Amino acid sequence: MNNSVFFGALTVAGLAAGAAAAGTLDDVKARDKLNCGVTTGLVGFAAPNANGEWEGFDVAVCRAVAAAVLGDSTKVEFVPTTGKTRFTALASGEIDLLARNTTWTFSRDVDLKFEFVGVNYYDGQGFMVPKELGVSSAKELDGATVCIQTGTTTELNLADFFRSNNISYEPVPIETNAEAQQQYLAGACDVYTTDASGLASTRATFDDPTAHAILPEIISKEPLGPLVRHGDNEWGDVARWTLNALIAAEELGVTSANLSEMTSGTNNPEINRLLGTEGNLGEMLGLEADWAVNALSVGGNYGEIFAKNIGEDTPIGLARGLNALWTNGGLLYTPPFR
Amino acid sequence: MSDQTTNSVAYVAETMLPELPPPARETGVIKWLRQNLFSNIPNSILTLVSLWAIYVLLSSTLPWILNGVWTTSSLNECREVLDNKLGACFSVLTERWHQLLYGFKYPTDAYWRPNFALVLLLVAAAPVLFFDLPRKMLAFTAVYPFIAFWLIWGGTILTPILAFVGFAAAAVIFQTYGKKSFAIGFFGAIAAALVVWIVGGALVPESASDNALLSAVPSRDLGGFMLNLMLGVTCVSLSLPLGIALALGRQSDMPLIKWICVVFIEFVRGVPLITLLFVASVMLSYFFPPESTVDLFLRVVIMITMFSSAYIAEVIRGGLAALPKGQYEAADSLGLDYPQAMRLIILPQALKISIPGIVNVAVGLFKDTTLVSVISMFDLVGMIRGPILASTEWNGVYWELLGFAAVLFFVVCYGISQYSQWLERRLATDHR
Numbered sequence: 001m002n003n004s005v006f007f008g009a010l011t012v013a014g015l016a017a018g019a020a021a022a023g024t025l026d027d028v029k030a031r032d033k034l035n036c037g038v039t040t041g042l043v044g045f046a047a048p049n050a051n052g053e054w055e056g057f058d059v060a061v062c063r064a065v066a067a068a069v070l071g072d073s074t075k076v077e078f079v080p081t082t083g084k085t086r087f088t089a090l091a092s093g094e095i096d097l098l099a100r101n102t103t104w105t106f107s108r109d110v111d112l113k114f115e116f117v118g119v120n121y122y123d124g125q126g127f128m129v130p131k132e133l134g135v136s137s138a139k140e141l142d143g144a145t146v147c148i149q150t151g152t153t154t155e156l157n158l159a160d161f162f163r164s165n166n167i168s169y170e171p172v173p174i175e176t177n178a179e180a181q182q183q184y185l186a187g188a189c190d191v192y193t194t195d196a197s198g199l200a201s202t203r204a205t206f207d208d209p210t211a212h213a214i215l216p217e218i219i220s221k222e223p224l225g226p227l228v229r230h231g232d233n234e235w236g237d238v239a240r241w242t243l244n245a246l247i248a249a250e251e252l253g254v255t256s257a258n259l260s261e262m263t264s265g266t267n268n269p270e271i272n273r274l275l276g277t278e279g280n281l282g283e284m285l286g287l288e289a290d291w292a293v294n295a296l297s298v299g300g301n302y303g304e305i306f307a308k309n310i311g312e313d314t315p316i317g318l319a320r321g322l323n324a325l326w327t328n329g330g331l332l333y334t335p336p337f338r
Numbered sequence: 339m340s341d342q343t344t345n346s347v348a349y350v351a352e353t354m355l356p357e358l359p360p361p362a363r364e365t366g367v368i369k370w371l372r373q374n375l376f377s378n379i380p381n382s383i384l385t386l387v388s389l390w391a392i393y394v395l396l397s398s399t400l401p402w403i404l405n406g407v408w409t410t411s412s413l414n415e416c417r418e419v420l421d422n423k424l425g426a427c428f429s430v431l432t433e434r435w436h437q438l439l440y441g442f443k444y445p446t447d448a449y450w451r452p453n454f455a456l457v458l459l460l461v462a463a464a465p466v467l468f469f470d471l472p473r474k475m476l477a478f479t480a481v482y483p484f485i486a487f488w489l490i491w492g493g494t495i496l497t498p499i500l501a502f503v504g505f506a507a508a509a510v511i512f513q514t515y516g517k518k519s520f521a522i523g524f525f526g527a528i529a530a531a532l533v534v535w536i537v538g539g540a541l542v543p544e545s546a547s548d549n550a551l552l553s554a555v556p557s558r559d560l561g562g563f564m565l566n567l568m569l570g571v572t573c574v575s576l577s578l579p580l581g582i583a584l585a586l587g588r589q590s591d592m593p594l595i596k597w598i599c600v601v602f603i604e605f606v607r608g609v610p611l612i613t614l615l616f617v618a619s620v621m622l623s624y625f626f627p628p629e630s631t632v633d634l635f636l637r638v639v640i641m642i643t644m645f646s647s648a649y650i651a652e653v654i655r656g657g658l659a660a661l662p663k664g665q666y667e668a669a670d671s672l673g674l675d676y677p678q679a680m681r682l683i684i685l686p687q688a689l690k691i692s693i694p695g696i697v698n699v700a701v702g703l704f705k706d707t708t709l710v711s712v713i714s715m716f717d718l719v720g721m722i723r724g725p726i727l728a729s730t731e732w733n734g735v736y737w738e739l740l741g742f743a744a745v746l747f748f749v750v751c752y753g754i755s756q757y758s759q760w761l762e763r764r765l766a767t768d769h770r
Binding site: 039040041042043044046047048049050052079080081082084085088091092178181182201204205206207314315316 | 413414417433434437442443558616619620621624711712713714716720723724725726727728729730731733734736
């Protein structure tokens with residue numbers, strides 16, 4: 001009855017906030033469902049498909065955490081949030097975890113009282129130009145007209161970049177990505193600038209994507225990661241180490257193909273600790289011993305998730321770049337499972 | 339006289355000449371063209387310019403529509419099929435129509451439920467909209483909200499029954515005591531409804547929804563055009579009585595009531611709807627513990643209703659102000675008390691004057707329901723902007739989707755507008 005509209009309204013005042021006192025991990029286990037905040041739709045990162053099932057790179061994080069905690073990747077309630085409602089939804093307890101291409105910044109971490117549990121995608125602001133313009137570096141863009149979304153950090157980054165390189169530009173302010181796409185294709189601006197992942201997914205929708213180039217300069221740091229509320233470190237640990245497990249699995253060569261084989265025991269003690277055949281890492285987190293196996297069995301390791309949702313074989317076609325393992329020249333690095 | 343006539347006239351026609359057809363320029367299509375399109379030089383120029391404009395418009399849109407592709411499964415396939423020819427990619431509609439209409443989470447096998455609720459809505463609304471129909475049909479209108487709630491949200495049938503019993507108890511109490519004293523009847527009715535709901539709510543078991551005839555669908559799973567229609571219908575029908583009450587309250591002689599109404603109307607009208615929606619979705623969740631928040635749909639309905647009732651109140655106040663003072667005095671001199679005077683003399687005239695304004699607010703309100711997409715509810719526009727444009731298959735299909743949304747909204751809004759014109763003609767009592 002609690003869900004019905006009428007009694008929901010009537011019982012609001014009466015219900016005690018019994019849940020608020022317990023830890024989030026216990027709440028999730030008691031509810032047997034993870035409430036995970038995602039975006040209302042971003043190509044490759046989170047969107048429901050034709051059957052209404054959520055898919056995407058951020059969604060995979062939600063599913064992995066649900067699998068690690070509850071043993072079942074379908075026990076997730078996806079709560080769509082907009083850029084304006086995401087932080088309130090997390091702060092008010094409506095969601096347990098926010099995996100919504102959110103940039104890790106000082107003020108969000110400290111002032112808004114959230115805990116970023118890691119970085120699942122290193123993004124940065126880039127430039128896209130038509131190839132016929134013959135530009136190969138952003139520093140050659142002197143005097144160019146630039147389509148830019150107003151009221152975002154990209155606007156400030158752009159001004160900084162052009163000023164520090166002592167070149168001029170003319171901004172064409174636009175409101176949304178959809179509008180930018182139309183303006184850019186209509187030739188209202190020479191250059192379109194936003195996050196590199198956004199540029200790639202926008203370019204993927206063009207009639208002829210090969211006629212447009214994304215310039216090599218990345219002029220800002222946009223580390224995107226999942227976050228939880230401040231002050232519940234046990235839950236933060238679960239989310240952080242689930243993400244780390246995905247990265248570590250790639251580093252250790254554990255894939256969805258050889259997962260069952262490796263679960264039966266290997267010669268590598270770190271793999272054994274990760275997969276729970278040795279040690280008691282799961283117990284320390286307050287989870288089952290096979291938590292990481294569950295998390296990995298959803299969509300494989302970080303590399304597999306990347307390749308499936310946004311990698312080079314998908315229409316979005318993002319290269320690993322900064323998101324390669326540290327052993328391959330990227331930034332992905334997980335502390336040891338020990 | 340007759341002699342002279344016969345002598346002076348050389349020839350007298352003895353039969354009527356057959357009628358000649360009128361000159362070609364004074365008949366049929368040509369006459370119509372000459373009179374309406376080419377009556378003088380400036381008009382002719384305007385006609386030619388308009389023809390050219392229509393030609394340009396059609397020659398660019400018709401090939402696009404007629405060349406449309408309906409059967410592919412992604413935008414890229416559309417482009418392959420079209421092979422650089424101009425053409426729309428309507429496949430997005432054929433593949434995602436159910437998401438556009440019902441949202442992406444409403445159970446597929448339950449689509450008949452909102453459809454059936456819509457059909458019943460037409461039946462329930464008919465006696466309200468067309469008062470020539472038998473008045474007994476109003477009984478169904480009274481029950482309809484509970485049937486529709488049960489159909490759309492599903493779950494145990496006890497919930498809508500209980501809600502209905504609560505309202506029925508309130509109505510009985512009001513009928514019994516309201517005649518003697520309005521206040522006793524009014525507050526007694528509220529108390530009776532609350533008692534029924536609280537006692538009944540405690541009696542209905544928690545697990546009643548588990549094996550219900552219709553599976554329960556949480557509000558979050560509603561979406562698409564269905565959500566727009568539900569919000570529009572609910573909010574318009576709730577805000578009309580509320581608006582009348584506010585308009586009358588604002589004209590009241592009792593200072594407390596008057597000032598409450600004035601402050602409410604002025605405050606709500608002074609705040610953008612989107613701000614109220616943010617309050618509904620964001621602020622309220624800070625005040626309530628996580629497990630006991632009010633249903634988001636209900637919060638949004640309350641906010642939109644508040645907003646539109648303030649506007650409707652001002653429209654109706656205009657109607658009240660347009661009545662000559664003599665009408666009020668006539669009612670008083672007949673010995674009618676306040677409710678009678680309002681019900682029998684003032685409101686019928688004031689509401690008739692206000693029809694165009696009320697319809698204007700209703701149409702605006704219906705279109706404003708798309709604003710809920712900014713608080714992450716997946717209404718028609720929310721579905722387009724969020725999930726569908728964010729899918730890898732359909733990223734980049736704008737005209738087809740938004741055109742479809744425009745057509746849906748146009749059909750409904752044009753229907754409302756036509757109905758209001760019919761109503762005005764039907765109620766026209768002056769210039770006979």
